[in-house]
Amino acid sequence: MKSKNIKKSSNIRADAAKILYQILEEGQSARECLPAIQALHKDQDKAWLQEMVYGVLRQLPILQFWLRELLDKPLKNRFKIVEHLIMLGFYQLAFTRVSQHAAVSETVAATQSLNTIAMKGLVNGILRNFIREEMANQAAPNEQIASGLPKWLYKKLLAAYGKNTPTLLENMQHKAPIWLRVNTTKTNRKAFSQALTESGIDFEIPTSHSQAIILNKGYDVTSLPGFDNGWFAVQDGAAQLAAEYIAPQAEDNILDCCAAPGGKTCHLIELQPQLKSVTALEIDKVRANRIQENFDRLGHSAQILTGDASQPDSWWDGNLYDRILLDAPCSATGIIRRHPDIKWLRKAKDIEVLALLQSNIIDKIWTLLKPGGTLLYATCSILPEENQQQIIQFLARTANAKLDESFGNDATNKPGRQILPGDLQMDGFYYARLLKSI
Template sequence: MSRTKGRYQQNLRADAARVLFQILEQGMSARECLPNAQQDHNEKDKAWLQEMTYGVLRQLPLLQHWLRLLLDKPLKKNVKIVEHLIMLGFYQLAFSRVSTHAAVSECVNACAPLNAVATKGLVNAVLRNFIRQEMANELPDNEQILSGQPKWLYKKLLTAYPEKHTPILEAMQVKAPIWLRVNQNQKSTDEYCRLLDENDIIYERQDEQPQGLILSKGCDITTLPGYDEGWFAVQDGAAQLAANLLNSQPNERILDCCAAPGGKTCHILELEPKIASCVAMDIDLSRLQRIEENLTRLGHQASLICGDASEPKAWWNGEQFDRILLDAPCSATGIIRRHPDIKWLRKSSDIDTLVALQAKIIDAIWPLLKPGGTMLYATCSILPAENQLQISAFLERTTDAALDPEFNNDAIDKPGRQILPGEKNMDGFYYARLLKS
């Protein structure tokens, strides 16, 4: 790059502040804005940008607490972005190994590319006060702030899990591991493990996911053996349970409803190559293209349909399915450790809207299932309203639906299986297997 080192570093801080501003002030997802910020940087600094951005999002309530103590009044709109730059500085000083001098000087220098040169003195003073007062060691006596969660979500988890909320909150703050799923059509799990051994890549295995591996440290996925050849996919252990629980059989017709980005579709095809057909449906055309990309890389074929799951008459040809995987739209509260922007993009009022949409979809999709067929309802949520309560309500109003007696790990008033964040190194997930009489 032609930039000098100083210019390059100051832009790095400025880019991080811009990403935080876009997420927290403009409601953009990290998936939308982070890649744009990363494109002008090398691999090391791309990783730094994600690490710092996600770090601030994880610790935001505490960083905001410190900001309120050290900033006399909120900054005006035209320089509001500087508040995010200051919080980035706090995060570096309190949670990273960067030197205090670098954290302060580079944040001060970043004011210029943010069109906020006049705030240089303010940024310098606030960060030096933070260091002088040793505020990194002064933590408030407030569990919600220390949990890193917004107030609305903290209260919901406290209500839903009065005896488990502390370990749940702790697990939601831990950086998620990288899970791989070995493509059985290309390599057995044992064969792929030998390849990793030969390349000195350390991993773990879990009994419940026979195709799964957990990498012991992060890496560039594209450099792993067989990436281009489609020997594996990246998929969390909880999501890997879906295809196993669906348990497709030869000559069956399968529907993967709300299928993007296609990880579960591919896994279904890997576990039972002799199914009659697999239809992957999603409402978003761009996300449908991601399914196609994943199918192509892994060497699979499925029928793709762009449609609204709550309005199947617009896309369904009338032929019923033997098994349906319904991965319902949800709050994604179970994967916050992997995508910490989620908790700041969601609002408490969103939950009622999602619950109503889930109910509409499951009622609309149920007629597409053959008598004697199986539907697997799934979410990446840990909120009972989207999971156990949703399924209980569905069973009450649907006379030909019943829980599969072989799959109901919780009590009868809490149907299905709720996986909590961090359980066996997995994300938070919910499954309920339903049978049609």
């Protein structure tokens, strides 16, 4: 069931099962495999396909529980994909408005497109048993399954957030809104809001952000007014705080480390057009190209370097930076509601590896900062070992580093600001602002 063997399918449910198989069995990300299959379908079907795939990923533990209850033994080899098709059927019956008849008949029909017609009777029987036994109305057997998370992540969040965990888990299951950042070098929020109103776009203006607009419905952002002219960028509200927190000043020399796709770099330029220089560093060449694409559309320019943040000797020119934004590689657990495949692709063992990488990068990048300079450490994680614990350990081993006491509610035992999914409609994010002694 490798992606290279994908052929055009006449059944959208078969294609949804293929995507689920590639994510859950082959470890591909949705960004890798979803667009390729969506390209085979009409626009309205593309949206349905994503909705179904993401829905199954959000509710996977309960779907797997139901599958184990109704399937005598696991399917193997080329029939393994049928398990994903059955869970897709469960999802339609339990969580969508698809009629029972369509959910069953169309899901059963998908076996032909998957070349698993021998499983037609099995799929039909299981889905009808699911309806007959009213399994969708039964409570989940435990809180972890109800959470929609893998066991390891559920346990970590419970340990970190205690009595606040239920609210956090609920917010992680909700779909994230689309945030836009108005490009103030091209227009302003008032003028852009007027253009959206005239186009019949439903939106709101958050008072917490100076350049932001939140769309109240799903829209193709490329069709919004001013897209081709660079009037706005898509950027979550939590990510929009980065440029404001680093507070760029005229004539600053700034490094945006791990910069792709370049949204924060662009925001820095918009906040302070009189910067001396901006360098966007990215280890991945393909992702570095995306930075340039965003620069081109928004009308910005800056130096783009392809290099490893943990090995600055291979790319650094020797000039110290006034400010550094380090958006460190992380588990991305703060954006699961936006990318639900993350929780199934990430494993418990990854966290220790990521924490070690973060520690290595911040130590190396710190040496590139001027005395008196500012480093803003950021992740889109909600795990303490990548955030507060990381900063506590860095401060303990770095004599010339201290917390910026004017930043948020910093405390020695809980430094920085941890934003949780759903806070002011934002994604989960972490920030800590550090100052280098003169």
